[in-house]
Amino acid sequence: xxxxxxxxxxxxxxxxxxxxxxxxxxxxxxxxxxxxxxxxxxxxxxxxxxxxxxxxxxxxxxxxxxxxxxxxxxxxxxxxxxxxxxxxxxxxxxxxxxxxxxxxxxxxxxxxxxxxxxxxxxxxxxxxxxxxxxxxxxxxxxxxxxxxxxxxxxxxxxxxxxxxxxxxxxxxxxxxxxxxxxxxxxxxxxxxxxxxxxxxxxxxxxxxxxxxxxxxxxxxxxxxxxxxxxxxxxxxxxxxxxxxxxxxxxx
Amino acid sequence: xxxxxxxxxxxxxxxxxxxxxxxxxxxxxxxxxxxxxxxxxxxxxxxxxxxxxxxxxxxxxxxxxxxxxxxxxxxxxxxxxxxxxxxxxxxxxxxxxxxxxxxxxxxxxxxxxxxxxxxxxxxxxxxxxxxxxxxxxxxxxxxxxxxxxxxxxxxxxxxxxxxxxxxxxxxxxxxxxxxxxxxxxxxxxxxxxxxxxxxxxxxxxxxxxxxxxxxxxxxxxxxxxxxxxxxxxxxxxxxxxxxxxxxxxxx
DNA sequence: CGCGCAATTGATTGATGTCAATTGGAGTGG
DNA sequence: CCACTCCAATTGACATCAATCAATTGCGCG
Numbered sequence: 001x002x003x004x005x006x007x008x009x010x011x012x013x014x015x016x017x018x019x020x021x022x023x024x025x026x027x028x029x030x031x032x033x034x035x036x037x038x039x040x041x042x043x044x045x046x047x048x049x050x051x052x053x054x055x056x057x058x059x060x061x062x063x064x065x066x067x068x069x070x071x072x073x074x075x076x077x078x079x080x081x082x083x084x085x086x087x088x089x090x091x092x093x094x095x096x097x098x099x100x101x102x103x104x105x106x107x108x109x110x111x112x113x114x115x116x117x118x119x120x121x122x123x124x125x126x127x128x129x130x131x132x133x134x135x136x137x138x139x140x141x142x143x144x145x146x147x148x149x150x151x152x153x154x155x156x157x158x159x160x161x162x163x164x165x166x167x168x169x170x171x172x173x174x175x176x177x178x179x180x181x182x183x184x185x186x187x188x189x190x191x192x193x194x195x196x197x198x199x200x201x202x203x204x205x206x207x208x209x210x211x212x213x214x215x216x217x218x219x220x221x222x223x224x225x226x227x228x229x230x231x232x233x234x235x236x237x238x239x240x241x242x243x244x245x246x247x248x249x250x251x
Numbered sequence: 252x253x254x255x256x257x258x259x260x261x262x263x264x265x266x267x268x269x270x271x272x273x274x275x276x277x278x279x280x281x282x283x284x285x286x287x288x289x290x291x292x293x294x295x296x297x298x299x300x301x302x303x304x305x306x307x308x309x310x311x312x313x314x315x316x317x318x319x320x321x322x323x324x325x326x327x328x329x330x331x332x333x334x335x336x337x338x339x340x341x342x343x344x345x346x347x348x349x350x351x352x353x354x355x356x357x358x359x360x361x362x363x364x365x366x367x368x369x370x371x372x373x374x375x376x377x378x379x380x381x382x383x384x385x386x387x388x389x390x391x392x393x394x395x396x397x398x399x400x401x402x403x404x405x406x407x408x409x410x411x412x413x414x415x416x417x418x419x420x421x422x423x424x425x426x427x428x429x430x431x432x433x434x435x436x437x438x439x440x441x442x443x444x445x446x447x448x449x450x451x452x453x454x455x456x457x458x459x460x461x462x463x464x465x466x467x468x469x470x471x472x473x474x475x476x477x478x479x480x481x482x483x484x485x486x487x488x489x490x491x492x493x494x495x496x497x498x499x500x501x502x
Numbered sequence: 503c504g505c506g507c508a509a510t511t512g513a514t515t516g517a518t519g520t521c522a523a524t525t526g527g528a529g530t531g532g
Numbered sequence: 533c534c535a536c537t538c539c540a541a542t543t544g545a546c547a548t549c550a551a552t553c554a555a556t557t558g559c560g561c562g
Contacts, residue, residue, distance in 0.1 A: 055493065073403040076489040081406040083399040095396070098389040098502055103396050103494035123385070130378040137388045138349040144395035145346070145354050147402060148334040152324040154405035155332040155450025159550070190508060199406025201551050206510060208550095238327040242306065243354035251349055410518075441540060452519050457542060 011036050013115060016089030017063055019177045021135050024142075025251045034129055038122075040115040045108040047188075052093060052106040060116040062093040067112020068188055071104050072196075082197045083150070084143060085109065085170070085189075089177040091139045097122060110188035131251075138251050145243040154199050157238075159208045162198050164237035167218060169244070171227060176246055183227040187220070262287050264366060267340030268314055270428045272386050276502045285380055289373075291366040296320075296359040298439075303344060303357040311367040313344040318363020319439055322355050323447075333448045334401070335394060336360065336421070336440075340428040342390045348373060361439035382502075389502050396494040405450050408489075410459045413449050415488035418469060420495070422478060427497055434478040438471070 014036060021027055021035075042065065045051055051069060052058055064086050071084040071092075083104060086092045096102055097119050126133030149169070153162045170187065174180035191209065195202040212218045217233045219226045227233055265287060272278055272286075293316065296302055302320055303309055315337050322335040322343075334355060337343045347353055348370050377384030400420070404413040421438065425431035442460065446453040463469045468484045470477045478484055 071399065073399065073407075075403065075407050079407040081403045083402045095392045098385060098392045099396060099496055100498070100500055100502070101493055101496075103491075104399060123381075126384075127381040130374075130384075133377075133381075133384070134349060134374070137391070140388070140392050140395060141346045141349045144391060144398060145350060147395060147398040148322065148324065148355060150402055151334045151398060151405060151450075152326065152332045154402060155447075156324075156326050156330040191510095192508075196406075199402075202508090203510085203552080204550055206508095210510085240354075242352055243350075245350055245352075247351070249351050251351070442542095443540075453540090454520080454542085455518055457540095458518090461542085 013040065013042060013065060014038065014063070016065060016177055017091060020089035020091075020139070023176045023248065024138065024245055025135060025248060027135075031129060031132055034125060034132060038117050038125065040117045042113060042115045044113050045111065047108055047111050049108045050105055051108055051114055052096065052102055054102050054105040056102050057100055058093060058096045058102065058119075060118050061091065061097050061122060062106065063091045063115045063117065064088050065113045065115055068109040069106055069112055069114070070109050070193075070197075072107050073104050080196045081199060082193070084147060085197065087170075087174060087177065088179060090143075091136065094122075094136055094140050095143070109193060134251050138245075142243075142245050145245065149243050159198065159200055159204060160211050161237055163194075163205070163208050164212060164217065164233055165239055166197065167212075167225060167227065168230075168234055168237050168239040168241075171225075171230075172241055172244055172246065176244070183230055185225055186223055187225045188223050264291070264293060264316060265289065265314070267316060267428055268342060271340035271342075271390070274427045274499065275389065275496055276386060276499060278386075282380060282383055285376060285383060289368050289376065291368045293364060293366045295364050296362065298359055298362050300359045301356055302359055302365060303347070303353055305353050305356040307353050308351055309344060309347045309353065309370075311369050312342065312348050312373060313357065314342045314366045314368065315339050316364045316366055319360040320357055320363055320365070321360050321444075321448075323358050324355050331447045332450060333444070335398060336448065338421075338425060338428065339430060341394075342387065345373075345387055345391050346394070360444060385502050389496075393494075393496050396496065400494050410449065410451055410455060411462050412488055414445075414456070414459050415463060415468065415484055416490050417448065418463075418476060418478065419481075419485050419488050419490040419492075422476075422481075423492055423495055423497065427495070434481055436476055437474055438476045439474050 018027065018032060018035065051062060054074065066088055069086045069092060070082045073081045073083055075081070092106055122136065126136055146169070153165050157165065171180055171183070171185050174185045179185070191205045192202040195205045198205060209220060213220065216228055217236060218228055269278065269283060269286065302313060305325065317339055320337045320343060321333045324332045324334055326332070343357055373387065377387055397420070404416050408416065422431055422434070422436050425436045430436070442456045443453040446456045449456060460471060464471065467479055468487060469479060
C-alpha cells in the first residue's frame with residue numbers, strides 16, 4: 001500500500017504550502033521558518049489508495065506535496081461522490097484537526113506524496129504565531145468557499161457548464177501553485193472519476209467532454225487539458241474567481 | 252429595510268452561540284465571560300432582506316440570534332442556489348473574516364435578528380484565548396462539513412432522499428440549540444425556497460413533499476414539520492449524523 | 503498476443519424541468 | 533362582512549436532460 005515513510009522536519013518539502021499562503025498574504029521570514037520547522041512524516045500513496053479513512057480519528061493533519069487527492073463520500077447504495085479535489089499545497093486535512101471524527105475519506109486520485117503533521121504541533125504553532133494560525137484557518141475557509149461553488153454547480157448548472165466551470169477552477173488553482181501555465185494543465189483524472197466529481201454518470205461525462213471539444217473550448221488528451229480560449233470558457237461557465245481568494249491581502 | 256440597531260455587549264444576547272459551543276466542547280466560566288464581553292450591535296431583518304451583500308468587504312462578522320438565514324448564490328441566468336441554511340447560534344459570517352471579499356450573499360429566510368461583531372474583536376479574542384479561537388475555527392469547519400454532506404446529496408441522491416436527509420439534518424441542528432424537540436420543528440421555508448436548497452424546481456419539491464407525506468414519514472403543515480418515524484426517516488435518507496459533530500470533546 | 507481499463511457509441515428509460523392553470527388561505531380596503 | 537389581491541401550494545400535460553444497459557473500440561502493458 002505505502003512504499004516509504006520518513007520522519008523529518010518540513011524544510012523544503014513544504015514549499016507548495018508556502019506558495020499557497022504567499023499567493024494570498026505576505027509571509028515574514030520568521031513565519032516562513034516557523035512553518036518549515038513543523039515536524040512531519042512523508043508518505044507515498046498509489047492511485048486509488050486510501051489516505052485517511054472515514055470514521056477514523058486522525059492525530060495528524062495531512063498536506064499534499066505531490067499528485068492529486070480527493071475527499072470521498074460513500075453512499076449506502078455504493079454510489080460515490082467526490083466533495084473536493086486537492087492538489088499540492090493543499091492542507092487537506094486541517095478539517096480533521098477540529099472535527100475529531102472523519103465524516104469522509106481521503107483517497108489518492110493519482111500516485112501522490114503527502115506529509116503528515118501532528119495535531120499538537122499545529123495547535124502550538126497557531127498559538128505561538130496567531131497570524132500563521134489564521135492562515136491555517138483561511139485554508140479551511142477557502143476549502144469551504146470552493147465547496148459552496150460546487151454546490152451551486154451541482155444544483156443549478158447543466159452538465160456541460162459544470163464541467164467547464166471545474167476546468168476553470170482547476171486551472172487557476174494549479175496555476176496559483178505554479179503547476180500550470182499557458183492554459184495547459186495535467187489533469188490525472190479519468191472520466192469515471194470526473195463523474196464522481198460532477199455527480200453524473202461516466203457515460204454522460206464522456207458526451208459532455210466531447211461537447212466542450214466540439215465547441216472548441218478545450219482539448220483533453222491523455223490527462224492533459226488545454227483551454228483553447230480562456231475568456232470564452234469563463235463566460236460560457238459563468239465563472240467568477242472571487243471565491244478562490246487569489247489576492248495577496250493581510251489576513 | 253432594518254428597524255433597529257443598537258450598540259452593546261454580547262451578554263445574554265449571545266446565548267445561542269454558547270449553546271452551539273457547549274454542545275461540542277466544555278466551556279470554562281472565564282471563557283464564557285470573554286465571549287459575553289464581545290462588543291456587538293444587533294439588527295433586525297425582515298424575511299427576504301439581504302443581510303450581507305455578495306462582493307462586499309464586511310468589517311464585522313454576523314451571528315444569527317433569531318430566525319433563519321441562508322447563504323445565496325446568484326447565477327448569471329437568474330437562477331439561485333442556497334448553499335447553507337443558518338439558524339440561531341450559527342456564527343454565519345466568520346468566513347468573511349478571513350476571505351475578505353464575500354463570494355455570496357446572506358439573506359433572511361424568515362424575519363430574523365442578527366448580531367454583528369467587529370473583526371478586530373474576534374481576532375483579538377482568538378489570540379488572547381486560543382481555545383475560543385479554535386471554537387470559532389471549528390464553527391467554520393462544521394459549516395464546511397455540512398456543505399460536503401450537501402454536495403453528496405446534490406450529486407448522488409434522488410430528490411426524495413435529499414429532502415428526507417435535509418429534514419433529518421435540520422431537526423438535529425435545531426434540537427442541538429434547543430429549538431426543536433419531540434420530532435417537531437418550525438421550518439419557516441416555502442417550497443420555492445426549499446427548491447433553491449435542493450437544486451430542484453418548485454413544482455418538483457411539491458411532488459416530493461407529498462411523497463414523503465404519503466409514505467407516512469413526515470407531516471408538514473404551515474411551517475411546522477413533524478417527523479413521524481425518525482428511525483425510518485434516517486434509514487430512508489441514509490443519514491449519518493457524524494458530520495454535525497454533536498459530541499462534547501476537547502477541541 | 504491477449505488482458506484490462508478507459509473511452510466511446512447507440513438505444514432506451516426514467517427523473518426532473520417547464521408551462522399553464524387552478525385552488526386556497528391571509529390580509530386589505532371598502 | 534364582502535370583494536379583491538397576493539402568494540403559496542397544487543395539479544396536469546408535455547419536454548428534456550441525464551441515467552442505464554449493452555456493445556464496441558483503442559491503447560498500454562506483461
